[in-house]
Amino acid sequence: MLNKTAVERMEEILRLMEREARKKGAPVFEAERKSASSPFKILVFTMLSARTKDETTMNAVERLFAVADTPAKIASLPLHTLQSLLYGVGFYRQKAKNLKALAAIVAKKGVPRTLKGLVALPGVGRKTANIVLARAFGKTALGVDVHVHRISNRLGIVATKKPEETEKALIKLLKPSLIKNLNRIFVAFGQTVCLPKAPLCSQCPVFAYCWRVGVDV
Numbered sequence: 001m002l003n004k005t006a007v008e009r010m011e012e013i014l015r016l017m018e019r020e021a022r023k024k025g026a027p028v029f030e031a032e033r034k035s036a037s038s039p040f041k042i043l044v045f046t047m048l049s050a051r052t053k054d055e056t057t058m059n060a061v062e063r064l065f066a067v068a069d070t071p072a073k074i075a076s077l078p079l080h081t082l083q084s085l086l087y088g089v090g091f092y093r094q095k096a097k098n099l100k101a102l103a104a105i106v107a108k109k110g111v112p113r114t115l116k117g118l119v120a121l122p123g124v125g126r127k128t129a130n131i132v133l134a135r136a137f138g139k140t141a142l143g144v145d146v147h148v149h150r151i152s153n154r155l156g157i158v159a160t161k162k163p164e165e166t167e168k169a170l171i172k173l174l175k176p177s178l179i180k181n182l183n184r185i186f187v188a189f190g191q192t193v194c195l196p197k198a199p200l201c202s203q204c205p206v207f208a209y210c211w212r213v214g215v216d217v
């Protein structure tokens with residue numbers, strides 16, 4: 001059994017979540033504002049942000065773009081320079097290698113606009129590709145990260161074990177216009193209210209719609 005009410009009221013739930021997360025200064029919105037200028041910047045930010053706090057990723061992206069602000073310039077940076085610019089980001093050594101290779105490809109061909117094209121780039125998985133498709137190109141794509149997976153299950157709109165299952169279930173359940181914005185809003189809400197270990201349920205604006213599956217409060 002799933003939480004049908006939450007599915008039906010998802011438009012309102014997203015609106016309430018976004019308003020609260022903005023009030024609380026969710027880092028993802030600041031990162032979004034700073035990287036919104038180009039699909040390449042969104043791609044770089046998203047690939048670097050895996051297992052890294054958004055603030056740390058944004059600082060690294062700003063350092064990087066202050067030195068090299070195009071794919072060609074990034075591709076031509078020595079690897080050790082790239083690694084020191086990305087220092088602090090999780091797995092920065094491997095990500096620097098991937099970024100150098102990715103930038104060389106994008107310098108020649110541009111940022112791919114398809115899932116297939118994006119996942120063919122070094123260091124870009126399905127989650128990153130879907131986030132880029134939605135944020136950079138406004139496509140109906142859903143990147144399911146830990147926040148999206150966790151919050152969807154807590155709300156009771158899915159009952160899934162793996163992010164890939166969550167992606168399929170949500171795409172089946174929700175309207176395309178909601179899917180596009182779901183990642184950014186759930187991430188922001190997961191950073192500020194529906195926290196991984198101790199969700200702030202008593203302050204939650206969608207408490208009335210949430211089944212709080214697996215939440216011990």
Ligand code: SF4
Nearest residue numbers: 194199201204207210
């Ligand atoms: S009520 Fe609690 S578990 Fe449900 S969305 Fe709000 S913070 Fe998360």
